[in-house]
Amino acid sequence: MKKTILTGLRPTGNLHLGHYFGTGKNWCAIQDDYDFYLEIADVQALTDHFDHPEKVRENVFEIAKDLLAIGIDPNKVHIFIQSQIPEIAELTVFYGNLVTLSRLERNPTVKTEIAQKKHLFGNEGESITYGFLGYPVSQAADITAFGGEVVPVGDDQLPLLEQCREIVRKFNSIYGDILIEPQQLLSKTSRIKGLDGNDKMGKSLGNAIYLVDSEEVITQKIMNAVTDPNKIRKDDPANPDVCMVYYYHQLVNQEENCQRICSECKKGERGCVQCKKELIDAMNQFLKPIQEKRKFYEDHPDEVERILKEGTSCAKEKAKETVHRVKEAMKINYE
């Protein structure tokens, strides 16, 4: 019997290289080994985008196409839409009794996000909504609804997983052994640096390369990438370890090319402009098959809808079973 895996992502924009190298690539690599549920978390996206529902909706389909393009196989993975499974919302309500407000307020992931979203929640987080503060509870429902035993996530999500485990333990201690306590599966590289040298590639940081970026956009972004600031002239020796162009060569270029680039750079035998041009070529080569695959789904939106419907209906079956057992345990089964 394969173990059950559950992971999710918020549909707030297209996938970028940070998503791909941080998590997506790993999801593709393990999709044969697990019974895999992949949630497009539109309800969670609404917790901080409730005033832009049209964007969230559009991004559900964007994300679905991105996932299929990177090689998530819908015959192996149930890709589903969170909002279409009301059982998750039901569990969220039940779990609400098992977690204190102060525990949610102390959650490091939530704290960081509140600090990042001052425009929404105020300078001191004084306008924080009930929905946003409670999204870790809803995420615990996401995981447990499908009996997720393993959750592959980046390290920024660990406090949410811990919150989920606490809820599971509390539930099981009161109502009986019903829920499964999930384990994390940390990806080896959970964070990719941005083109500007920032430790994280992110949409809000404006330093990302998207899987859907055109050749012109990629050229312009890479031409502006940060290189060794101490290299002034073309033939100055430089330090590739502080250069974002070299960093990306290592992600998308072949090993032997990288070795050559590194030694030429250190010896001052390589100008940054040439190096950037080579990276642009390597990046386009890398993205080409992904974009070709994506094009198929762009041309066949019905196929994307069919995949999401099938994934969602499968996921719903599983969530229904869980809710049935949960309600029985909580003595609120009246059928």
Ligand code: TRP
């Ligand atoms: N919180 C995750 C993120 O922001 C998305 C997510 C929703 C998730 N539900 C999940 C991740 C369940 C793992 C398990 O990326």
